[in-house]
Every structure is written in structure tokens, then in C-alpha cells.
Amino acid sequence: MQNKKNLKIAFFGSSLVSAYWNGAATYYRGIVRALHQRGHQVTFYEPDAYQRQENRDMADPDWAKVVVYPAAEEAVHQVLLDATHADIVVKASGVGVFDELLEAEVLKLQTPDRTIIFWDVDAPATLDRVQHNPEDPFRAHIPQYDMILTYGGGEPVIQAYAALGAKQCVPIYNALDTATHFPVEPNPKFACDLAFLGNRLPDREARVEQFFLNVAAKCPEQSFMIGGSGWGDKPMSSNVKYIGHVFTQDHNAFNCTPKAVLNISRESMARYGFSPATRVFEAAGAAACIITDYWEGIDFFFEPDTEILVAQDGDEVAQIMAGLTPEKAQVIGEAAFKKVLAAHTYDHRADQLEQLLFSKILKNAGELV
Structure with missing residues (x-):
């Protein structure tokens, strides 16, 4: 395990660099930037899909490594292999291409030293989907993840995920990224x-x-x-x-x-x-x-x-x-x-997340002793 102040995190999401048809972009940016400021290294894997790369609203940041991969199955397996460098692997909901493949394959990276997290940025939609379809492939994966994080939802979402067998479900709410959103002169x-x-x-x-x-x-x-x-x-x-x-x-x-x-x-x-x-x-x-x-x-x-x-x-x-x-x-x-x-800044959210991650790491270490 890496030094406590230097976790390596692999994050599979829709896009960090483009908000085009991607409402979660500013949420990802706030969380990832705040983790970087705490000394952690995040690699964000995003597919070249939905014209997001053609409609970027930022260059690759200095607070994360961005890996853009082709929207092809072979490329998905290549970036999964690259993610084996990480201590924490996050699969976010709604990547947009090969979601089912990613949700199954990230679990194969699970080891006593590597925590695998599903981060649901649209928990109501995910829960509605799996509750109405017992054959949904993701339903069987839920109990296998070390942790489910959500964009929100409070106790109803926590209880719904628990009923589906989640080991732990914790909301990490939206917040303010003070580096990007602040008062300006009216336009x-x-x-x-x-x-x-x-x-x-x-x-x-x-x-x-x-x-x-x-x-x-x-x-x-x-x-x-x-x-x-x-x-x-x-x-x-x-x-x-x-x-x-x-x-x-x-x-x-x-x-x-x-x-x-x-x-x-x-x-x-x-x-x-x-x-x-x-x-x-x-x-x-x-x-x-x-x-x-x-x-x-x-x-x-x-x-x-x-x-x-x-x-x-x-x-x-x-x-x-x-x-x-x-x-x-x-x-x-x-x-x-x-x-x-x-x-309600992302520094507040990163503090909560950091405590969660380290408590999970310490728990896993204790179980190995």
C-alpha cells in the first residue's frame, strides 16, 4: 500500500475534460482536484465518444492524468490493464460506452490491496433499472464491490443499495469547486x-x-x-x-x-x-x-x-x-x-472521501492479519 498521503486512484468515468452532454463533469473535476490537493494521484480514463473531445471546455489539467481511449472493446481491455497500477479503482455509472463490460471487468482487478468502488452519479436511474429487471447484469455485481458511492440520494438510496446486497453505500454530495465557480461581474x-x-x-x-x-x-x-x-x-x-x-x-x-x-x-x-x-x-x-x-x-x-x-x-x-x-x-x-x-466545498467532500477510503484500507489490512 502506498503512503497514506499518496494513493493512486484509477477512475473510469464519462469525461473530465468535456461537459458536453456530460452533466457530471464539474462533479468529477471538483472531487478529483480536491483529491490531488491532498496528495493523491488520479488517472481518469474516458472514452472518445458523443463528440465530447471535439467539444472540450478545458485542456488536460495538471491535477490529474487524463487517458482518452477509443470507443472499442480492445481499448477498454488495454486501459483496464493500465489501471492495475492503482490502489483504488473507481467505475462511475454512465460512462456511455461499454458500461456493462467495465462494471464486470473492474471487479477482476480486486485484490486485498486494491479497493474497487462503483460510483453512481445517477443512483435513482440505476436503482430503478435493476429493481425492475432482475436479469440486469449489474445487479449481481453490486455485492462484489468493496463500496458503492453515490452522487446523492440520502437514506432512501442507501437502503435500496443495502437491499441489493451492497457492502457499504455512502453518498458523496455535489459541492462547490471554488477554483472554478465564484462571483464575477455581470455579463x-x-x-x-x-x-x-x-x-x-x-x-x-x-x-x-x-x-x-x-x-x-x-x-x-x-x-x-x-x-x-x-x-x-x-x-x-x-x-x-x-x-x-x-x-x-x-x-x-x-x-x-x-x-x-x-x-x-x-x-x-x-x-x-x-x-x-x-x-x-x-x-x-x-x-x-x-x-x-x-x-x-x-x-x-x-x-x-x-x-x-x-x-x-x-x-x-x-x-x-x-x-x-x-x-x-x-x-x-x-x-x-x-x-x-x-x-459545501469539494474540500469538505474530499475530507469525507479520504476518511472513507482509509477506513476501508485499514479494515482490509486488519482482515489480512
């Missing part, structure tokens, strides 16, 4: 009353209609903006401006400029609760006034009415906007900024 091109950022996905679309598009149609006197991939052919009222994919370097201005920004959870995330989207922490890190749809556990992260505004439906979004002055929005945004710095 006039993002000026509006209410902005929403999110890709068009099947279990998000109906909620975007309810909490955003329908609200805009009923509030013609206010201006709205929507960013993200896939909305180009979606009917919208004339007071909604669609701006397409927003690169991460523009996120701060997108969050700082509007009077308020809206968080809309995907249906499955809202149903499980305790699953704050990355954009909540990113917006708080820019001192934005955030309005969020309701989900169980909001008050675990931010205090409603003081640090975040909560709406049960579209009518409540409209009511909030009708009474929201720029001054009130600024006070709420500043309160969210203070909270996120105090409790």
Missing part, C-alpha cells in the same frame, strides 16, 4: 429576470415545462433565459431566450447576471430526495439568488427562505418572482454564498 448577454441551465432529458422535460416554460408564458412582463443542449425545437413563449450549450467558463456570469436562477431536479432525483444538482452549489458559489423546485432534504444543505427559495410548483415560482426585488435577491444570494463556503 449583459445573460441579463434576464429568471434563468435556467440544464440539458433536455426525458425525466426532466416535464418539470422544465411546469416550473419554467409555463411560468414564462404566464408572466409576459418578465424575461427568461434557458441554456443547455437539446432545447432548440422546444416551443417557448417570446419572452424566453434559448442560448444553447453554455460552456463552463461562462457559468459564473450566467449565474451572477440574472435576478434569480432556477434549479429544476430531474423527476427521479426529486423522488428520492437528498440529491442537489451541481448547479445549486455552483450558483451559490457565484452568490446567485436560487429558486429550486421542492425535494426532500433541501434544508440539509441550505435554509429555505433565507439562503434559497423553494417552490412546490410553477405557480409558486411565479409568486416568488412577482415579489422578488433585486435587493432581496442579493441578500439571499450572499447568504447562500456564505453557507456554501462554510459547509
Whole structure:
């Protein structure tokens, strides 16, 4: 085993260098950067798929080694062989190509000195899938992993994974990466009353209609903006401006400029609760006034009415906007900024993760004695 301050971690994920059709990118970046700052070495393996490499929003960082491999089975086996250098091997959900192969093959790297982790960045979707299909190949693998980490989900997700035989399931929540998300000067091109950022996905679309598009149609006197991939052919009222994919370097201005920004959870995330989207922490890190749809556990992260505004439906979004002055929005945004710095940065998450990893390593070592 390596020195306690120098774990070698192999991480199989969708992409570290491109946020294109890849909502987990900023989550990966925050976690990996914080691990590097603690002295650990991360190699991130990502496939050349979905035009992500053509739509990079960052160069290879100095805080991780990035290995881009062809979307071919032979290449998958080659990078698996390369990962044998690691003390910790992580397979994230939703790599996008050869997920089933990776989920089975990383388990063959398991040794008393090498911990194998499944990191579920979409636990509600994974659990729904395996619970409805007893023949799902991943179902049989769950008890074999040393640990299941999740992007969120709280106790419902922990209990669901335990029922499927997981040895240990721990949520590592989204957080703020202070190196990339922070207050900046407003940019006039993002000026509006209410902005929403999110890709068009099947279990998000109906909620975007309810909490955003329908609200805009009923509030013609206010201006709205929507960013993200896939909305180009979606009917919208004339007071909604669609701006397409927003690169991460523009996120701060997108969050700082509007009077308020809206968080809309995907249906499955809202149903499980305790699953704050990355954009909540990113917006708080820019001192934005955030309005969020309701989900169980909001008050675990931010205090409603003081640090975040909560709406049960579209009518409540409209009511909030009708009474929201720029001054009130600024006070709420500043309160969210203070909270996120105090409790919800990726350094906080890396501290939790580091303790988990070392407790697992010590437990394995004890069992060998």
C-alpha cells in the first residue's frame, strides 16, 4: 500500500475534460482536484465518444492524468490493464460506452490491496433499472464491490443499495469547486429576470415545462433565459431566450447576471430526495439568488427562505418572482454564498472521501492479519 498521503486512484468515468452532454463533469473535476490537493494521484480514463473531445471546455489539467481511449472493446481491455497500477479503482455509472463490460471487468482487478468502488452519479436511474429487471447484469455485481458511492440520494438510496446486497453505500454530495465557480461581474448577454441551465432529458422535460416554460408564458412582463443542449425545437413563449450549450467558463456570469436562477431536479432525483444538482452549489458559489423546485432534504444543505427559495410548483415560482426585488435577491444570494463556503466545498467532500477510503484500507489490512 502506498503512503497514506499518496494513493493512486484509477477512475473510469464519462469525461473530465468535456461537459458536453456530460452533466457530471464539474462533479468529477471538483472531487478529483480536491483529491490531488491532498496528495493523491488520479488517472481518469474516458472514452472518445458523443463528440465530447471535439467539444472540450478545458485542456488536460495538471491535477490529474487524463487517458482518452477509443470507443472499442480492445481499448477498454488495454486501459483496464493500465489501471492495475492503482490502489483504488473507481467505475462511475454512465460512462456511455461499454458500461456493462467495465462494471464486470473492474471487479477482476480486486485484490486485498486494491479497493474497487462503483460510483453512481445517477443512483435513482440505476436503482430503478435493476429493481425492475432482475436479469440486469449489474445487479449481481453490486455485492462484489468493496463500496458503492453515490452522487446523492440520502437514506432512501442507501437502503435500496443495502437491499441489493451492497457492502457499504455512502453518498458523496455535489459541492462547490471554488477554483472554478465564484462571483464575477455581470455579463449583459445573460441579463434576464429568471434563468435556467440544464440539458433536455426525458425525466426532466416535464418539470422544465411546469416550473419554467409555463411560468414564462404566464408572466409576459418578465424575461427568461434557458441554456443547455437539446432545447432548440422546444416551443417557448417570446419572452424566453434559448442560448444553447453554455460552456463552463461562462457559468459564473450566467449565474451572477440574472435576478434569480432556477434549479429544476430531474423527476427521479426529486423522488428520492437528498440529491442537489451541481448547479445549486455552483450558483451559490457565484452568490446567485436560487429558486429550486421542492425535494426532500433541501434544508440539509441550505435554509429555505433565507439562503434559497423553494417552490412546490410553477405557480409558486411565479409568486416568488412577482415579489422578488433585486435587493432581496442579493441578500439571499450572499447568504447562500456564505453557507456554501462554510459547509459545501469539494474540500469538505474530499475530507469525507479520504476518511472513507482509509477506513476501508485499514479494515482490509486488519482482515489480512
